[in-house]
Amino acid sequence: QQQVRQSPQSLTVWEGETAILNCSYENSAFDYFPWYQQFPGEGPALLIAIRSVSDKKEDGRFTIFFNKREKKLSLHITDSQPGDSATYFCAASESGGSNYKLTFGKGTLLTVTP
């Protein structure tokens, strides 16, 4: 069963537009949601993260919007740049001293066209 789902699978936007990447989850116990960015030939790297007590987290051009009731979140990338072209993974985990597992979605491949 796929606990974290992402859409769309791929997305192309023009430079300067806002890219919106979607994520949903099934496990109500998930309360920590990081987004990882991966460039070709590299490992994923943490981009931005949100905890379920918040409904919005902003870091520069990157913003996460979180809807706990609907179990959905989205990553908005404003003023998209060609350097933002990468694969973005939504992930989820439960907080707590005994939980070490991070569950990833399948990723969204973002292409920003100049």
Added chain:
Amino acid sequence: GGIITQTPKFLIGQEGQKLTLKCQQNFNHDTMYWYRQDSGKGLRLIYYSITENDLQKGDLSEGYDASREKKSSFSLTVTSAQKNEMAVFLCASSIGPNSGNTLYFGEGSRLIVV
């Protein structure tokens, strides 16, 4: 800062062969992970190790063995390589769940089975 070093970057083996991937980290992190990345399938957890000498199975452990030789190193063995095994294997480390469980990834090792 620190770094995750995975060796080899490319591993070519024959079907049925036992193959080993190695990972070293100098973050001094307690927890280490092995993920498998297949195109279009995201990242799936194979094994993780909470601390030295610990080993925990992930969602995809069948067909693999792992060994945490010391705090800084974690190896993964494909017990009998199959052609559908060709994927990128990602090693990661983290301080642990209380930090929000940020994972730091290596660049990956690509397995090619001929």
